[in-house]
Amino acid sequence: MPELVGIGVSPGRSAGPVFRLAPPPALPEVAPPVTDPDAEVAAARSALAGVAAALRARAASVSGAAAEVLETQAMMAADSTLATAVAARVARGSAAAWAITEAIAEQRETFAQLGGYFAERAADLADIGDRAVADLLGEPMPGLPSPGEPFVLTAEDLSPADTAVLDPADVLAIVTRRGGPTSHTAILARAMGLPAVVGCPDVVTLADATVVSVDGTTGQVTVIDPGEAAGIRERAAADRARLAALTGPGRTADGHPVPLLLNVGGAADLTDDAEGVGLFRTEFLFLGRTSAPTVAEQQAAYTELFAALGQRRVVVRTLDAGADKPLPYLGLAQEENPALGVRGLRVARANPTVLTDQLTAIAGAASATDAQVWVMAPMVATPAEAAGFAQAVRAAGLAVAGAMVEVPAAALHARRLLDHVDFVSIGTNDLSQYTLAADRMSSDLADLLDPWQPAVLDLVATCAAAGREAGKPVGVCGEAAGDPLLALVFVGLGVTSLSMSAPSVPAVRASLAGVTLERCAELARIAVDAPDARTARQAVAATI
Amino acid sequence: MPSRDVVVGSRIGLHGRPAATVVRVAAAQPVLVRIGVAGRPPVDASSIIAVLSLGAKGGDTVTVEADGEGAQAALDAMVEVLATDLDAEPADA
Numbered sequence: 001m002p003e004l005v006g007i008g009v010s011p012g013r014s015a016g017p018v019f020r021l022a023p024p025p026a027l028p029e030v031a032p033p034v035t036d037p038d039a040e041v042a043a044a045r046s047a048l049a050g051v052a053a054a055l056r057a058r059a060a061s062v063s064g065a066a067a068e069v070l071e072t073q074a075m076m077a078a079d080s081t082l083a084t085a086v087a088a089r090v091a092r093g094s095a096a097a098w099a100i101t102e103a104i105a106e107q108r109e110t111f112a113q114l115g116g117y118f119a120e121r122a123a124d125l126a127d128i129g130d131r132a133v134a135d136l137l138g139e140p141m142p143g144l145p146s147p148g149e150p151f152v153l154t155a156e157d158l159s160p161a162d163t164a165v166l167d168p169a170d171v172l173a174i175v176t177r178r179g180g181p182t183s184h185t186a187i188l189a190r191a192m193g194l195p196a197v198v199g200c201p202d203v204v205t206l207a208d209a210t211v212v213s214v215d216g217t218t219g220q221v222t223v224i225d226p227g228e229a230a231g232i233r234e235r236a237a238a239d240r241a242r243l244a245a246l247t248g249p250g251r252t253a254d255g256h257p258v259p260l261l262l263n264v265g266g267a268a269d270l271t272d273d274a275e276g277v278g279l280f281r282t283e284f285l286f287l288g289r290t291s292a293p294t295v296a297e298q299q300a301a302y303t304e305l306f307a308a309l310g311q312r313r314v315v316v317r318t319l320d321a322g323a324d325k326p327l328p329y330l331g332l333a334q335e336e337n338p339a340l341g342v343r344g345l346r347v348a349r350a351n352p353t354v355l356t357d358q359l360t361a362i363a364g365a366a367s368a369t370d371a372q373v374w375v376m377a378p379m380v381a382t383p384a385e386a387a388g389f390a391q392a393v394r395a396a397g398l399a400v401a402g403a404m405v406e407v408p409a410a411a412l413h414a415r416r417l418l419d420h421v422d423f424v425s426i427g428t429n430d431l432s433q434y435t436l437a438a439d440r441m442s443s444d445l446a447d448l449l450d451p452w453q454p455a456v457l458d459l460v461a462t463c464a465a466a467g468r469e470a471g472k473p474v475g476v477c478g479e480a481a482g483d484p485l486l487a488l489v490f491v492g493l494g495v496t497s498l499s500m501s502a503p504s505v506p507a508v509r510a511s512l513a514g515v516t517l518e519r520c521a522e523l524a525r526i527a528v529d530a531p532d533a534r535t536a537r538q539a540v541a542a543t544i
Numbered sequence: 545m546p547s548r549d550v551v552v553g554s555r556i557g558l559h560g561r562p563a564a565t566v567v568r569v570a571a572a573q574p575v576l577v578r579i580g581v582a583g584r585p586p587v588d589a590s591s592i593i594a595v596l597s598l599g600a601k602g603g604d605t606v607t608v609e610a611d612g613e614g615a616q617a618a619l620d621a622m623v624e625v626l627a628t629d630l631d632a633e634p635a636d637a
Contacts, residue, residue, distance in 0.1 A: 072564045072592065081591040107593060114599035117559050121596060287629040326551060326603050328627060334551070338603060 004212075005534075006175065006200025007446060008219035009186035011484070011507070013239075014152070014172040014195050015213040015224060015232035018206050019145035021155035021162060024130035025137055031098050037090050044086045044096035047132040052077035054131070058165065066163070073159070077128045082107065097136040104129035120179070127159030145208075146170075152214055154203050158185045168192050172233070173214035175203045175221055189216075197221055199446075217485065218541050219534075243506040249275050250498070250509050254516040258491050260509055261315070261499035263477055266301075267308045271502045276313035276372075278425065278499020279477040280305060282358065286319055291329050292354055298361035299368075306369035313372040315425060315475070315499070317404065318358055320344050320378040330354065339439065344379025344404075345389060359396035366398060376402035376425055380417065381409050387420035404477075406430035411459035414466035414474075423473040425499070426463055428480035432456050451480035452533035457489065461528060464494030475499060484511035485540050491517070492524030515544075547609035548619045553627040555602035558595055562630035567592045569625045573618035577610045589622065602629075 059070035089099035179198035189196035195216030250260035261278030322343020335341035348355040366373035380403040393401035402423040438448035467474030475497040482504025530536035554562035570589035580586030587594035
């Protein structure tokens with residue numbers, strides 16, 4: 001069966017016939033002459049205003065991230081810069097629809113040159129142009145197909161307006177030719193719980209009604225026999241039901257416990273059945289203000305979270321700021337290369353009171369509550385840094401000190417770090433960024449940032465082995481721990497706890513419950529021995 | 545013309561929610577506010593397309609300028625919103 005591969009950006013499986021998003025309107029080959037420039041400008045403005053109004057109306061009918069994205073797109077349609085550019089094109093002899101097309105093309109080019117996230121906004125602009133032109137030419141609005149049965153939606157790329165009106169009852173999955181992990185398709189598909197694959201060039205070769213299966217975890221799109229589709233959908237639905245039904249602490253099929261902890265920014269992110277918090281980000285207290293929060297203010301905020309946890313564990317990460325997340329009152333210099341600059345624990349070199357104040361506040365909150373409070377520092381690179389941090393933590397009266405492993409040097413010398421600290425926790429996003437030397441904000445380097453990279457897994461293995469020898473816990477926090485397949489690999493490598501955002505917990509819990517520890521170790525060997533990230537993921541998925 | 549330099553506090557830079565928020569604040573001012581990055585002519589800060597086209601990243605220095613009655617207050621408001629991390633959901637570890 002022909003198989004197409006893209007980047008899986010929203011997990012889950014489904015299957016059904018593909019239908020393409022209705023193509024954008026085409027301009028007639030011969031442009032009409034402009035006889036009344038004022039009328040053309042007025043027509044163009046009115047079309048753009050109509051697009052803006054329609055986008056605002058859609059924004060009002062949805063909520064959260066989808067609404068925000070649509071409101072921003074509505075602002076673009078009503079934008080004065082665009083209106084001025086359109087008027088200039090009319091003045092040079094272009095009729096309304098042509099003037100809009102040209103002005104949008106020029107602006108898209110600017111966005112595309114900026115790269116990354118900005119380039120992805122080019123799709124929003126193209127969509128505005130298509131809608132305005134369809135209006136001016138009296139053509140149907142480009143948009144979703146309605147084949148009368150649930151379908152796999154395929155497209156060049158999806159605009160916010162397209163995704164916002166998707167009905168998850170009609171759409172089984174989404175596959176786009178373009179787009180990266182930060183595209184709207186990815187963000188909104190995850191929010192809607194629809195499997196999605198982006199960056200799949202060959203999807204355009206599929207004729208409408210071709211039946212495919214889509215795996216939003218592995219990025220595989222496979223042409224299948226139409227008779228198989230219903231079975232795949234049923235199994236996927238059964239999987240989801242199974243996930244929802246499972247509760248309780250994380251453990252493998254043979255009963256080996258793996259605490260499933262939460263990544264939180266405050267008490268609001270907690271869930272009742274959570275086993276604890278594996279990453280409490282404290283940045284929220286420090287952002288958006290002109291002076292550092294006082295000890296009393298911090299202590300009150302920490303106490304709120306600790307109290308909500310009862311006797312459960314909470315791992316507090318001390319302030320992770322720096323040149324990449326600038327806080328004016330830290331007085332840090334601008335840097336050419338902030339990801340490699342003064343960030344995380346390094347801030348304490350020049351400004352130790354921010355750390356000691358924070359530790360004092362955490363200790364105060366810990367003594368006022370029953371939670372098991374662990375504290376860890378971000379961006380530890382050397383054993384000396386780990387020792388210095390552990391000393392500061394203990395001087396504050398806190399019992400358990402740890403180090404995050406995000407820097408390859410720290411992973412390679414995890415054993416020496418563990419001479420000084422009580423545990424380590426691996427931050428996979430930064431560890432991938434630093435191991436592969438790939439900026440984590442770059443959607444062009446998504447393949448390198450993949451936490452399935454065998455080199456990253458090797459470093460995780462080194463940490464786990466060091467933890468085993470020292471008899472100390474080695475956790476993984478960061479979104480990679482929430483990948484139900486990769487979680488098994490981590491456990492097989494010897495990781496003792498997994499911390500993730502709350503929506504990821506059920507799938508990981510179910511995944512763990514289905515395999516023994518020995519099997520996890522086997523999967524880990526397969527992943528580490530794979531030549532690249534994609535092969536690693538596919539080989540593990542195929543073995544399961 | 546009164547102007548002010550400010551470091552972009554939104555770590556992700558001036559796009560998405562931060563860009564939209566900055567544009568709304570600029571549009572609410574009684575005077576025209578312009579915003580620029582080094583080496584480029586300043587643009588209308590109330591235009592989302594113009595602001596996005598700056599491609600300003602978190603930590604970049606931008607210059608805001610305004611003239612006329614209320615210019616100082618407008619600049620104060622712009623500096624405050626620009627220096628804030630408007631996408632305050634911290635990145636993952």
